[in-house]
Amino acid sequence: MTASNPTFGPAPDPREAPRAFLEHLYRVAVDRALPLSTLGAHLPKPPKGRTLVLGAGKAGGSMVQALEALWPADAPLSGLVVTRYDHIPPRPEGVPQRVKIVEAAHPVPDAAGQQAAERVLALTQGLTADDLVLCLISGGGSSLLVLPAEGLTLADKQRINKQLLDSGAGIGEMNCVRKHLSRIKGGRLAAACAPARVVTLTISDVPGDDAAVIASGPTVPDATTCAEALAILDRYGIEVPAPVRAQLESGELETPKPDDAVFAGHEVHLIATPQQSLEAAARAARETGIEAHILSDEIEGESREVGKVHAALARAVAHRGEPFARPCVILSGGETTVTIRPRQPGQAKGRGGRAGELCMGLAGALMGQQQVWALAADTDGIDGVEDNAGAFVTPDTLARATAAGRKLSDHLDRNDAYGYFDAIGDLFVTGPTNTNVNDFRALLIL
Incomplete structure (x- = not known):
């Protein structure tokens, strides 16, 4: 069965062109949010x-x-x-x-x-x-x-923002701090x-x-408070100028x-919303005869760990047909985080965002599982600060990366998803999509 989308035409056959099929689902999801x-x-x-x-x-x-x-x-x-x-x-x-x-x-x-x-x-x-x-x-x-609030400079805001991004703080935590500053x-x-x-x-x-x-x-x-913002700054060891800290402590910067x-x-x-886009992708998959299951549009957590959980689910489906029967597509959204690891002396700086980091965790945990393909990408078309939206994972990802001289653990150690997937031609590049409903993930199990 072949399904069509008025914007992109017929959906590729998932059995013959799994990567193209996953890309089609992504573009349907993005189109729903324009x-x-x-x-x-x-x-x-x-x-x-x-x-x-x-x-x-x-x-x-x-x-x-x-x-x-x-x-x-x-x-x-x-x-x-x-x-x-x-x-x-x-x-x-x-x-x-x-x-x-x-x-x-x-x-x-x-x-x-x-x-x-x-x-x-x-x-x-x-x-x-x-x-x-x-x-x-x-x-x-x-x-x-x-x-910036009174007492803060743009340089202060840049530093605090960068430290929050690198800390692994959730989006709610980051924005609580941002609102009060x-x-x-x-x-x-x-x-x-x-x-x-x-x-x-x-x-x-x-x-x-x-x-x-x-x-x-x-x-x-805003229901959050100065006290909560201060607690988040302390939790992640992020300093603010003493006068600003005093304003947070006194409640002067309350929203x-x-x-x-x-x-x-x-x-x-x-x-x-993310859920609407996931539902659009699910409909597109079902129209080709592939059943689709939406896990959630609210999945958070460390990217590589979320990737491992998705891999465990895909392997269960591939091995036992549980909790879903094959063939199927598993969809999810949300906003994962990446904690930047300290670099060792002489170690090159890693490149990549949360979608690529999730894909590294996913590929490692899948261990070359046959009949499983995946795509994780940001719906805005930019994974972090790079030029890719995300990356693909295929049954031979690990084998091709090894042949290219790439060791997954090394790339995980320096948060270098871009370098890992670029080496094997598995970056997913779309350019800016002109919308943004957060992470999109699709696992195809045939």
Whole structure:
């Protein structure tokens, strides 16, 4: 049986072209999360006053273009949205630009991100109750919209952000800290927009789809506290300047809470979620006659360890037909983490992200298991800071890597997934996808 997707055409036969089949599932998942097909159902009517568009995230460019295409041509529209470098898609023909899009760095913020945040905050001045603020928020906004709290410099924020990324802290922990060390995150942007009405349109890239975590929730209430942020910094041994620590201890850097009147009348709409994309991929698999099972869209943990757990499940299916019968596809999402190992003297710096690290753990634990193929990739098209979205794992991954002189344990020791999979031609490269619903993983067991 052959299934087709209107965007990509017929799905490859999984038995004849397993890698191409897995790639097809990934592209179907990404397509489900593109803003042009999801944003329109959540748009409010134009207000009596003006409409200001603000936002940040790796999907910012495509969200702006979708809004410009769908918003009434005779209704005023202006504003500023910041996205990652090289993440502005080609402008659709016939759609005039009405909202400014600027670029900044991710995952470690830069001066361009700070300047963009200052401009965003400045645009909120003079808003009235007749005005509408449309906030376009997607994953990556925490780094792209950076405005350090009083007493912190951009260099401080860069250091803290890098240490959090390297520590293995979960996304909720990282964003709790980011919110309390910012003048724009954790609901502060919404407070600045008062008395205008705020409607937030967001694409979820976090486990649980909590809008307060996505991009550190600049327009939604924050239930976390200064005390929690301080505990996370202490847990991972991350220092902050003494005056800032004192502000955390006293609660001076507390964020607006859910009962704050500033949020009255505000709306938040999830226009795309990881679960929706996994369900789209599952439907595409079933249309080819391959049963699909979604484990969860909320899987977290150390990447290599999550890879081992997925391998154990795949081996159980391959050996015993349990808990699922072959042939099948096992899908999962979420956001794993990578703890960067200290480098030994003379050891080369590793390259790669959480998807590649998961694939190394998966390949090692599969031990060359026949009839199992896998793809793990970030749905934004970038695994960490490299040019690949993720990597493939095949029954002969270990054998081909050994033949290429690559030892898996060495690459795991230095977190070098990119070098390992590049050597055997198994990197998965897509370029920016212009959306972001977090990790995508698919295991095909024939």
